[in-house]
Amino acid sequence: MFEKQSKKGNLIGRSLMAAIFVVLMTVPNTVLARIPNDQYFSELWYLQQINAPAAWDYSLGMETIPIAVIDSGVDVDHPDLAENIWLNTDEMTHDGIDNDGNGYIDDLYGWDFIDHDNDPRPDLDGEYSVLGANHGTISAGLISAKGDNGIGIVGVTWQSPIMVLRALDSMGTGDPDDVASAVDYAVDNGAKVINLSFDGPINSLRLATSLRRAYDRGVFIVAAAGNAPEDGNAIDLDREPMYPICFDRDSSENYVYGVAATDTGDQRATFSNYGAACVDISAPGNRVISTQLYLPGDFEFDEPYGGYFKGTSVAAPLVSGLAALMFSLDRNLTPKQVTNIITETSTDVNQKNPEYVGRLGRGRIDAAKAVLKVTELRRKPPIETYVPTSALTPDGTSNRLVVTSAGPGRDPEIRIFTEDGLFVRSFNAFPVGFRGGVSLALGNFDGTRHSSIVVGALAGGGPHVRIFDLNTKPIGGFFAYDFGFSGGVELATGDLDGDGLDEIVTGAGPGGGPHVRTFDRRGNVIGGFFAFDESFIGGVDVASGDLNGDGLDEIIVGSGFGGSSVRVFSARGERLFEFKPFGDDYTTGLQVDAEDLNSDGRAEIIVQGKRVGDLGGVAVFDGTGHYVGRGGSIPSLYASLTNWNFQQSKMMTVWGSLMGESPQVTLSSPGRLNFSFSAFEPSFRGGVRAFVIE
Known part of the structure; x- marks a missing residue:
C-alpha cells in the first residue's frame, strides 16, 4: 500500500471506486x-x-x-x-x-x-x-x-x-x-x-x-x-x-x-x-x-x-x-x-x-x-549414543546423508545431517583442542553401498588419516607422510584399479613438496609421485574421477598458493595433461573436484579458487581439460550450464562454503539450487567441506 506519484506528479487519493x-x-x-x-x-x-x-x-x-x-x-x-x-x-x-x-x-x-x-x-x-x-x-x-x-x-x-x-x-x-x-x-x-x-x-x-x-x-x-x-x-x-x-x-x-x-x-x-x-x-x-x-x-x-x-x-x-x-x-x-x-x-x-x-x-x-x-524446532540435539548403521545408511527409501567437516578455527568436529539439513549426529575426528581444520572424503571400501568417512588433519596436525564408519566407529588410520610433517593432508577417494573398491589419494599441504600418494584402506602404500617441481611448497589439492570412461579413476591435482596449474595423472602417476584454468596470473590456489555432471559416464573437472572473493571463481572442464563453463560461484556456474546437457544428470551435488564465508552447505539437483543450511555456528568463517551419501 503506497501513496504513489503519478506521471504528472499528482498524488492518487484514497477515494476510489467501490470495487477498486x-x-x-x-x-x-x-x-x-x-x-x-x-x-x-x-x-x-x-x-x-x-x-x-x-x-x-x-x-x-x-x-x-x-x-x-x-x-x-x-x-x-x-x-x-x-x-x-x-x-x-x-x-x-x-x-x-x-x-x-x-x-x-x-x-x-x-x-x-x-x-x-x-x-x-x-x-x-x-x-x-x-x-x-x-x-x-x-x-x-x-x-x-x-x-x-x-x-x-x-x-x-x-x-x-x-x-x-x-x-x-x-x-x-x-x-x-x-x-x-x-x-x-x-x-x-x-x-x-x-x-x-x-x-x-x-x-x-x-x-x-x-x-x-x-x-x-x-x-x-x-x-x-x-x-x-x-x-x-x-x-x-x-x-x-x-x-x-x-x-x-x-x-x-x-x-x-x-x-x-x-x-x-x-x-x-x-x-x-x-x-x-x-x-x-x-x-x-x-x-x-x-x-x-x-x-x-x-x-x-x-x-x-x-x-x-x-x-x-x-x-x-x-x-x-x-x-x-x-x-x-x-x-x-x-x-x-x-x-x-x-x-x-x-x-x-x-x-x-x-x-x-x-x-x-x-x-x-x-x-x-x-x-x-x-x-x-527442527534439529535434534547431538546424539552421543550408538546409532545402528541401518538408521543412517540410505536403503532406497530413506534420505541421503550429508557429511560435513570444518576448516581452521574450531574443534575437529564432523557433523552428519539429512539432505533436508536435519542434524543426525556428530563426532570429533581428532582430539579436542586441535583447531587446524579437517579434510574430508567418503569411500566405499567393502563393496557395499555403505560409505566410510575418511578424514585428514590440516595445517598444524600430523599427517594423520583416519577412517570411520557411519556410526562414527574408527575402522582404520595411518600417517600419509613423515610423522614430523605438519602442513596438512588433502584427501580424495576413487577406484584406481577397477576392482570396485576405493583407494585413498593424499596430497601434501603447504610446506612440503607437492607429494601425492595412494593407499588402500589399511594404509598400505600403493604408489606416489610429485605432481609439480619438488621445490614447490604451496601445497596441493587432490581429486579423482573417471575422465575417459575406462572404469579407472584418474588423479586430478590442483596447485596451491603460488601455482596456477591443474595436472591430471593416471593411477600409476603418469602425467596425462595439464591446463591453467584461470591463466598464468591466478596463483591464489586451486581447489579441484571431479563429478560426472551430465551422466555420460565421464567425469568433468571442477576448479574453484580457495577463498571467498578470489577472482578465479569456479569453472568446469571436460575430461581432456577443455573449457565447458564458468561462474563467479557454484550456483552461477550451474546457471551457465543450463544450455549444456548438465540437466540430463539425475545426481545431487553438494558444496560447502569457502574460507571467509558463513558456514553454509548447499545441495543442488540438476539446474536448480535446492537447499542451504548452516553446518556450524554462524560466526565460524573457516570454511566447510561437505559430501553427500547417495
Missing part, C-alpha cells in the same frame, strides 16, 4: 544511480534493523519456495531479479499450448489477470503512474533481489523465486475478483507465500474465500496495513477496516498476517494505519531502496534502482521474505507456525509507541531470532 483497491507508497523525485558490487547494501538500514545478515547465516532462501507477488507486475528482466523469477518448468516456451493443463497458456513466469495473457510485466500502453508501474518490482526486490551478485541491492531472501501475478494496473488500482483469481493461481501452482501490498474498503467475499483456501492449503499470506490518505490521518482499522488485511478480524483463524510500518527508531511511521484486530506485526517502512522497472533509454524508467520509498507496502515484503527464509529451513511449517514464530520472536515496540500499545501488532520482526527458532 489502491496501492500506497511515497517516493521522492530523486533516484540513486546504479553502483556495482552490491554497494547499496550499506544503505539498506532496514535489513540491519531486522537482523537479516544474522538470519542469512542459517538460510539464504531456496528455489523451491516460491513467493507470489500479486501487484502491478514485475520487471522479469531486471538484472537484480531475473535469476530469481519463478519459472513454470511444466510449460514449453511460447508454444501456444497449455502444456501443464492448468488453464493458462505459456504461463512461464506467472499471469496477467487484467489483460488475461502470459505477460505479467508492468503495462505502459494505457494510463500509468511511474510509481504504479514500479510498484510490483519494488516489492519483488525487497523480497528477493539476488544476493551477492555484485550489483544493486539484496532482498531478505537471496534466491527464492518470485511468482509474478499482475492483478493491479499501472495506476496501482485493481478489482478484488482479479486479485482472487491471482490468489487461486498462486495456490494451485505451488506458492508458499503470498504478498499483498495494497488495501481497499471493499469486503469481497470471493477474495476472502480465496485467501482462506490458500491458508488452509499451507500458504502464508502477508498484507499491508495501508497508509494515511494524502489529506488525512492514518486510519484506526478497528474502527474503519480495510481489506485484505482485515478479512480475518472476526475469524477463529488468523489467516491474513497484517503488517504496519515503523521508522528507524521503531516508532510507528506517521503514515501507517494501525489496529489491534487487523495488524499482527510491524516492519521497517521508511527510507527504503529497491529495484524498479528498468527500461534503458526511457527517461522515466532508465534507472534500475530507486528510493527512498516509504509505505506499509515496503514493510510487508520484508515479512514475506522472512517467511520464505523460514520455509526454506522447514518446508513443512504451517502458516500458523510461521505466524506464531514471527510474532513470538519479534522485538517489542510498545514502549516506544505508548499511544499505540497493541495496535502495531506484537512487535517489529527479528529475522535472526525467527529463523533460529525454526532451526531449534
